[in-house]
Amino acid sequence: MNTALGDLPPSAAHAHTGAWVASVLRSRIAEGRLVPGTKLSEQSLSETLGISRNTLREAFTVLDGELIITRIPNRGVFVASPGPDEIREIYNVRRILEPAAALWGPGPDLDELRSVVADARDALARGSVPEMAAANQRFHEALILGTGSTGLLETMQRVLAQMRLVFHAMSNAPDFHSHYVELNAELLELLAAGKRAEAAERMRGYLDKAEAELLAQFTAAH
Amino acid sequence: MNTALGDLPPSAAHAHTGAWVASVLRSRIAEGRLVPGTKLSEQSLSETLGISRNTLREAFTVLDGELIITRIPNRGVFVASPGPDEIREIYNVRRILEPAAALWGPGPDLDELRSVVADARDALARGSVPEMAAANQRFHEALILGTGSTGLLETMQRVLAQMRLVFHAMSNAPDFHSHYVELNAELLELLAAGKRAEAAERMRGYLDKAEAELLAQFTAAH
DNA sequence: ATTTTCCAGATTGTTCAACAATTTGGTGCT
DNA sequence: AGCACCAAATTGTTGAACAATCTGGAAAAT
Numbered sequence: 001m002n003t004a005l006g007d008l009p010p011s012a013a014h015a016h017t018g019a020w021v022a023s024v025l026r027s028r029i030a031e032g033r034l035v036p037g038t039k040l041s042e043q044s045l046s047e048t049l050g051i052s053r054n055t056l057r058e059a060f061t062v063l064d065g066e067l068i069i070t071r072i073p074n075r076g077v078f079v080a081s082p083g084p085d086e087i088r089e090i091y092n093v094r095r096i097l098e099p100a101a102a103l104w105g106p107g108p109d110l111d112e113l114r115s116v117v118a119d120a121r122d123a124l125a126r127g128s129v130p131e132m133a134a135a136n137q138r139f140h141e142a143l144i145l146g147t148g149s150t151g152l153l154e155t156m157q158r159v160l161a162q163m164r165l166v167f168h169a170m171s172n173a174p175d176f177h178s179h180y181v182e183l184n185a186e187l188l189e190l191l192a193a194g195k196r197a198e199a200a201e202r203m204r205g206y207l208d209k210a211e212a213e214l215l216a217q218f219t220a221a222h
Numbered sequence: 223m224n225t226a227l228g229d230l231p232p233s234a235a236h237a238h239t240g241a242w243v244a245s246v247l248r249s250r251i252a253e254g255r256l257v258p259g260t261k262l263s264e265q266s267l268s269e270t271l272g273i274s275r276n277t278l279r280e281a282f283t284v285l286d287g288e289l290i291i292t293r294i295p296n297r298g299v300f301v302a303s304p305g306p307d308e309i310r311e312i313y314n315v316r317r318i319l320e321p322a323a324a325l326w327g328p329g330p331d332l333d334e335l336r337s338v339v340a341d342a343r344d345a346l347a348r349g350s351v352p353e354m355a356a357a358n359q360r361f362h363e364a365l366i367l368g369t370g371s372t373g374l375l376e377t378m379q380r381v382l383a384q385m386r387l388v389f390h391a392m393s394n395a396p397d398f399h400s401h402y403v404e405l406n407a408e409l410l411e412l413l414a415a416g417k418r419a420e421a422a423e424r425m426r427g428y429l430d431k432a433e434a435e436l437l438a439q440f441t442a443a444h
Numbered sequence: 445a446t447t448t449t450c451c452a453g454a455t456t457g458t459t460c461a462a463c464a465a466t467t468t469g470g471t472g473c474t
Numbered sequence: 475a476g477c478a479c480c481a482a483a484t485t486g487t488t489g490a491a492c493a494a495t496c497t498g499g500a501a502a503a504t
Contacts, residue, residue: 093374
């Protein structure tokens with residue numbers, strides 16, 4: 001039943017087994033091997049992971065805090081499956097965080113951004129959607145990293161993790177990522193030219209459009 | 223020994239005992255009854271709270287995620303005691319979040335803000351520092367609430383909780399809060415007049431100054 | 445007297461087994 | 475079909491046990 005977990009990394013660094021288990025599950029969910037809505041049974045999981053139910057519970061508490069799983073009392077935990085409300089929340093966060101980082105951040109690492117854009121174009125040419133998605137993630141991470149706040153970076157990573165869940169929930173949807181390769185490139189140019197206000201404003205526009213597209217696609221997929 | 227906990231709220235709604243315990247500890251820390259640096263012994267705490275060590279551990283995992291406590295492996299958990307680095311991080315977050323909310327938020331609840339400012343002035347007149355602090359908190363919460371994002375609100379509340387810890391760690395410091403009553407009032411006026419860009423810019427200035435003051439005060443207190 | 449080594453006690457990390465509380469799904473009744 | 479009800483399964487919580495690690499100080503060495 002639980003073949004979705006596959007091989008387990010050696011439990012080598014088990015400083016805090018609970019944290020290690022959380023990271024394993026986080027990876028599996030990010031990769032899409034654990035699909036949104038999947039029930040994570042305590043008994044089954046603790047057996048396949050070779051840990052006790054109590055330790056697994058600690059991992060669940062962590063992931064619950066990250067909004068990656070949903071805990072329903074006395075019913076169990078499930079891989080979170082974001083709906084329209086969650087999508088709106090995601091973009092409410094991004095519409096604040098990303099333009100603010102562009103406008104006021106001490107300065108995003110332009111070299112890193114250039115490298116990411118190049119990778120994204122490579123991936124686009126090769127038609128590799130996963131690599132494009134990864135590059136896209138790195139672009140937005142680098143942007144937020146420019147604020148100098150590790151806390152905001154974590155918030156952004158949490159949001160991006162939820163985005164992955166959204167995409168996994170509509171895997172048959174058209175390709176969004178290729179669309180944004182060039183948009184990111186434009187933003188990079190504006191930032192490199194020091195036109196921060198314009199970058200921020202355009203970013204807000206992009207985010208509005210992306211949210212609308214996703215919501216439309218979601219309701220279309222019923 | 224553990225008299226700092228005082229009377230316990232009835233364990234009435236113990237949907238998820240772990241979450242209930244986390245909320246109890248959260249309150250005690252916010253009130254300052256548990257001072258930064260205090261060690262939270264598992265055995266002692268589980269006895270006074272009337273819960274098992276395992277359940278207490280779940281609560282610790284939650285509070286660790288909120289950065290309210292610090293967990294040192296095999297050493298125990300302690301009430302977090304923010305230092306200069308944490309103060310800088312706090313203001314890195316606030317310098318992004320609050321001006322962005324002022325500039326782009328769908329609109330903060332002006333009536334709420336007015337009411338908060340009035341309360342703050344009342345408290346100032348009465349010389350009640352705790353009430354001023356509370357009003358100040360509500361001001362910034364209302365601002366972020368204007369973004370429509372519950373997630374950003376939670377981030378803000380986490381940051382404000384850390385601010386409380388900073389103040390508790392320097393309880394003998396001069397009164398910061400009275401200083402900001404009128405600054406908040408000015409911001410409210412700018413917002414009410416629709417001068418968002420100016421409000422955002424001034425807010426960034428205030429935050430810079432507040433950070434510098436806090437850091438100076440902190441190093442002075444050695 | 446100072447430093448180092450080492451050990452016993454205490455505390456945390458993890459597991460296990462049991463029981464209470466709650467949900468689920470079906471069974472049979474009306 | 476609709477409904478009350480019960481049995482099985484799952485989660486929530488506990489207590490006890492043991493391993494791993496840290497602490498503080500006694501004993502030994504310099």
